[in-house]
Amino acid sequence: MKYLCLVYLDEARLAELPDEDCVAYDALIREGGYCIASEALEPVQTATSVRVRDGKLSVTDGPFAETKEQLAGFYMIEARDLNEAIRIAAGIPPARVGTIEVRPIRPIRETVGQRFSGSA
Numbered sequence: 001m002k003y004l005c006l007v008y009l010d011e012a013r014l015a016e017l018p019d020e021d022c023v024a025y026d027a028l029i030r031e032g033g034y035c036i037a038s039e040a041l042e043p044v045q046t047a048t049s050v051r052v053r054d055g056k057l058s059v060t061d062g063p064f065a066e067t068k069e070q071l072a073g074f075y076m077i078e079a080r081d082l083n084e085a086i087r088i089a090a091g092i093p094p095a096r097v098g099t100i101e102v103r104p105i106r107p108i109r110e111t112v113g114q115r116f117s118g119s120a
């Protein structure tokens with residue numbers, strides 16, 4: 001099953017995490033066949049939020065919500081179950097200073113294909 005591990009942390013604490021730790025852990029879980037994709041994000045000041053309400057586009061600078069922790073990156077992983085996903089997430093270095101949200105991936109490609117093929 002696929003899980004998305006969302007990395008949240010106070011960007012002011014990012015300097016406490018050596019890039020080498022993150023790169024080494026990424027390599028470890030890729031070699032183990034767990035990591036499908038991973039990326040770090042630019043600082044929250046570079047974010048743009050897009051909303052469409054009643055057909056009208058609204059674009060604002062910054063993240064959707066103001067919080068103490070910001071979305072800093074992600075790991076898309078493959079794990080047998082939630083327990084294995086949690087074990088993998090616990091090793092992600094930013095877990096030491098932030099939060100890793102583990103969320104199962106909902107396979108929309110398969111469900112959308114079923115709806116359009118007439119088998120709903």
